[in-house]
Amino acid sequence: MTVSWPPQAMTNSTDKKPAGWLINLIFHIMVLIIILLARDPQQLPEHTALQKLLWMPSNKPYLATGAAIGPFKAFLPKRATVSIVTDDLENSAKQRELWYGAQNFLAPLLITKEEDEALMIVYCSNDAIAEEKMKNAGYRWFKHLADGKGVAIKNL
Amino acid sequence: MITFLPIILPAALGFLCCIFLLKQSALPYKNFFSLTLAPAIGCGIVSVTLFFSYTFNARQAKVLSFWLATALAFILGLMIIIQKIKFRTHPLASKQPHARPGIFKILTILLLSGLFLFCAYTYLKYFLSKTSLNPIGGWDVIFFWHLKARFFFREPVLWKGMFSPNLIWSNIDYPLLIPGIIAWGWNLLHEEFFTWPIFISAVYMLSLSLIILWYLAAYRSWWSALTAAAFLVTLPNYRFWSAALYCDIPLAFHITSGALLLICALRHGETRLFFLSGFFSGLAVWTKNEGALFSLWLIIVTLISLSFSKQFSGKQKIFFLMAFIIAWLIPASAYFYMKLFLSGAQTHLIQEKEFGEFITALSDWPRLQFILVSFAAHILHMRWHGLWLFFLAASVIYFLFSKRQKNDYQSLSFILVMLIECGYILVFMLAPKTIEYHIKTALSRLLLHSAPLALVFTFETFGLNAAWFPFKKLSNPETENADNLKTSLNSSCEG
Numbered sequence: 001m002t003v004s005w006p007p008q009a010m011t012n013s014t015d016k017k018p019a020g021w022l023i024n025l026i027f028h029i030m031v032l033i034i035i036l037l038a039r040d041p042q043q044l045p046e047h048t049a050l051q052k053l054l055w056m057p058s059n060k061p062y063l064a065t066g067a068a069i070g071p072f073k074a075f076l077p078k079r080a081t082v083s084i085v086t087d088d089l090e091n092s093a094k095q096r097e098l099w100y101g102a103q104n105f106l107a108p109l110l111i112t113k114e115e116d117e118a119l120m121i122v123y124c125s126n127d128a129i130a131e132e133k134m135k136n137a138g139y140r141w142f143k144h145l146a147d148g149k150g151v152a153i154k155n156l
Numbered sequence: 157m158i159t160f161l162p163i164i165l166p167a168a169l170g171f172l173c174c175i176f177l178l179k180q181s182a183l184p185y186k187n188f189f190s191l192t193l194a195p196a197i198g199c200g201i202v203s204v205t206l207f208f209s210y211t212f213n214a215r216q217a218k219v220l221s222f223w224l225a226t227a228l229a230f231i232l233g234l235m236i237i238i239q240k241i242k243f244r245t246h247p248l249a250s251k252q253p254h255a256r257p258g259i260f261k262i263l264t265i266l267l268l269s270g271l272f273l274f275c276a277y278t279y280l281k282y283f284l285s286k287t288s289l290n291p292i293g294g295w296d297v298i299f300f301w302h303l304k305a306r307f308f309f310r311e312p313v314l315w316k317g318m319f320s321p322n323l324i325w326s327n328i329d330y331p332l333l334i335p336g337i338i339a340w341g342w343n344l345l346h347e348e349f350f351t352w353p354i355f356i357s358a359v360y361m362l363s364l365s366l367i368i369l370w371y372l373a374a375y376r377s378w379w380s381a382l383t384a385a386a387f388l389v390t391l392p393n394y395r396f397w398s399a400a401l402y403c404d405i406p407l408a409f410h411i412t413s414g415a416l417l418l419i420c421a422l423r424h425g426e427t428r429l430f431f432l433s434g435f436f437s438g439l440a441v442w443t444k445n446e447g448a449l450f451s452l453w454l455i456i457v458t459l460i461s462l463s464f465s466k467q468f469s470g471k472q473k474i475f476f477l478m479a480f481i482i483a484w485l486i487p488a489s490a491y492f493y494m495k496l497f498l499s500g501a502q503t504h505l506i507q508e509k510e511f512g513e514f515i516t517a518l519s520d521w522p523r524l525q526f527i528l529v530s531f532a533a534h535i536l537h538m539r540w541h542g543l544w545l546f547f548l549a550a551s552v553i554y555f556l557f558s559k560r561q562k563n564d565y566q567s568l569s570f571i572l573v574m575l576i577e578c579g580y581i582l583v584f585m586l587a588p589k590t591i592e593y594h595i596k597t598a599l600s601r602l603l604l605h606s607a608p609l610a611l612v613f614t615f616e617t618f619g620l621n622a623a624w625f626p627f628k629k630l631s632n633p634e635t636e637n638a639d640n641l642k643t644s645l646n647s648s649c650e651g
Contacts, residue, residue: 020553027546027618028379031387034541035275038390050288054351057158062291062350065298079314081322096325100299103323107306108314112322 066101072121073106075143075151081110083120085133085152089113098123115139117154124148159351162341163359165225166198172232173197177428179236183420184374192366195359196409200439200487201225203336206343207490210308210315217312218343268382272369275386276362279395283358286399291350293357293401300326301334301403302353308339309348319499329499331491333443334403353401361398364409365389368612371416376619384615388608392539397604403444404601410440411450412608415572418454421476422461422565425468430458430476434483442487446605449583451484453575457568467563517586527584530595531577534603547573547610550617558617569613576606 053061064070076082084102086095102121103111111121115137122139124130130148134140139152174190174197183189202225209221292298303326307318319328334356341352365385372381388394398405414436421429437454440447458480462473535544551570580602587594 020557021621023553024618024620028383028620031383031546032271035271035383035386035390038392038541047285047288051284054284054288054291054354059347059350064348065292065302079311081320100303100325103326104298104303104306107303108311108317110317110320110322 064105066098066103066105068098069102069105069121069123071145072102072151076106076109076119076121078109080119081112081117083115083117083137084111084113084123085115085120085130085137086123087125087129095123120152120154122148122150122152158345159341159349159355162344162352163195163199163355165222165229166202166337166340167195168198169201169225169229169232170194170196170198172229172236173201175236176232177432181426181428182424183426183429185370188373189367189370192370193363193413196363196406196413199337199340199356199359200333200410200435200442201228202340203333204442204487204490206308206336206340207332207494210312211493214312214315217308217315221340222344265378265382268379268386272382272386272389275389276365279361279389280358282395283361283399286396287354287401290400291354293353296403297353297401300330301401302338304330304332304335305338305342305353306348308335309342316498329445329495331442331444331447332494333439333487334406357398357401357405360406360409361389361394364394364405364412364608367409367413367416368608371420371612372615372619376616377621380615380619384611387541387543388611391541391543391607393600393604393607396539397601402601404604407440407443407447408605408608410436410443410447411576411605412612414440414450414454415569415609416612418458418461419565419568421480422465422568423563425472425476427475427479431479431483433458434480435486437480438484438487438491441484441491446580446602448491449579450572450576450605451488453572453579455480455484457571457575461565461568465563514586518582520585523585523591524581526591527581527595530599531581534599537600539600540603540607543607543611543614546614546618550614554613554617566613566616569609569616573606573609573613576609 084099086092086098089095089099099111099113102123119142120134120137120139122130122134124133126148128148130150134152138155140155142151142153144150171190171194174186174194178186178190202221205224205228206217206221209224210217213220292302303323304318307315317323318326321328334353337356338353341356342348345352365388368388369381369385372384394405414433417429417433417436421433433454437451441451458477462468462476465473468476554567554570584591584594
């Protein structure tokens with residue numbers, strides 16, 4: 001079921017230069033000039049040492065996404081849903097990034113901002129803010145890791 | 157180097173698929189086509205295989221997906237050996253004695269090849285500089301695509317956690333082509349290698365430039381092909397977004413491949429090319445939601461093209477359409493299964509509206525004006541190196557001043573570019589998000605999807621042809637006739 005292509009009508013044309021061949025040639029010359037003159041505005045300096053890391057058979061030189069949440073991992077279950085609380089999760093892009101990073105680091109554990117799970121990741125600036133938020137949501141420290149940071153457990 | 161090992165099986169699988177499908181095709185330069193596109197085709201296949209392995213047997217999915225892909229490659233290889241399938245040269249091509257090209261042609265093509273290789277080298281240099289500084293990519297990559305891949309990799313039995321409503325912020329209804337490919341590599345390497353997604357991003361970008369190179373070399377000339385491919389890899393927008401590891405480059409590749417193979421299929425009238433076009437279109441659906449919109453346009457264009465075509469019989473048209481739809485359904489079925497049974501329509505690009513609200517939204521002239529001005533500002537930006545202006549000039553020349561031939565289907569690439577952009581304008585009109593925010597975050601990436609087709613249309617319209625230049629003439633009339641094939645196409649674009 002094959003149709004020969006180009007169609008017969010198209011193969012009858014002559015090999016004489018068509019009227020617009022010069023336009024086409026000029027177009028190609030223009031494009032070649034653009035290519036040769038193109039300077040990427042975002043051209044970056046080369047970092048030889050960093051580039052060498054890309055060829056290493058290991059991830060060791062790199063910090064995993066959400067690695068800041070690493071110390072919490074030992075006190076959290078592998079399969080569950082936990083809550084998270086920070087200073088201002090709703091309005092701060094940086095703190096949302098922390099939440100998303102934590103999700104990346106701890107997956108398949110699920111993290112929610114709803115404060116109704118048995119365990120809660122607390123990642124606040126200091127203990128005063130953390131304890132106020134824990135008190136309002138009905139949590140207490142399960143493992144206090146640093147100033148304003150730790151894992152909280154829901155009050156029964 | 158260990159990072160590159162997981163590409164071996166997909167590349168072999170993609171290559172065997174091409175050999176098997178194109179065994180009796182008249183497609184020009186099909187060896188080149190198969191070799192260069194094999195990794196991207198294979199990656200698409202393994203992503204779909206991996207998804208269904210997880211769906212039906214999550215516990216054994218890692219092993220199952222590997223053995224399914226291996227078995228598929230083995231079966232294809234076996235079928236090729238048993239049937240002693242070899243590439244059969246097209247009857248027309250077989251009559252052509254090898255023309256000895258003149259010194260002018262050899263020199264110019266060597267020069268342009270050198271230019272293309274140099275541009276590809278500068279692209280890779282930029283790519284490595286940027287990815288070495290930021291190996292994990294941009295926001296969407298870290299928090300959407302890699303997160304889903306982690307669910308696949310870390311605990312296969314809990315992979316459906318990626319669809320949890322708790323992760324609504326990660327766009328849980330996004331298709332899973334790229335997470336599937338990333339998980340494939342991680343599964344084989346037993347580690348979440350940062351470098352594997354980086355490698356995949358470079359593969360898709362180079363595949364995109366190579367399919368344009370192949371198409372223009374096949375239907376115009378090597379001059380136009382090499383110039384266009386060099387131009388593409390020089391474009392700052394493509395360099396930036398491929399180094400940011402975004403899925404828009406793989407989507408652009410699938411859109412371009414699907415559209416160009418449809419044009420080839422209509423030109424040659426081959427069922428297998430309709431099959432390949434449908435498969436690429438399905439992979440576009442499986443890459444991003446925007447791919448579903450493109451698929452809709454491509455199916456409409458296919459239906460209209462076949463309906464109005466007089467070169468095929470009714471039976472042939474049905475065969476072509478069936479081949480297209482069956483191939484499209486292979487990856488698209490994964491998309492629909494995910495949407496219907498796993499994610500649901502959790503995130504909405506378009507608000508659900510009553511008919512009256514729909515009309516009101518569409519007749520919001522200030523919003524439309526803002527969108528159109530934003531489009532104009534983006535396409536005129538220096539980061540496109542004038543591509544869209546060239547496209548505009550090519551459109552004017554093609555539609556107003558050229559003698560268009562029947563059945564060359566060149567206009568399909570123009571039509572698809574316009575349909576894709578009109579679709580995006582429609583989405584912007586109906587989108588629930590603030591229009592300024594939406595345009596700021598998405599428009600430059602959306603233009604990446606159709607720009608390769610715009611580039612192809614431009615270079616087809618302004619294509620150079622071997623017959624116009626002082627080559628060594630051949631005395632064989634059949635060869636002269638064969639040389640004229642490309643001339644006839646080019647002359648169709650001339651005033």
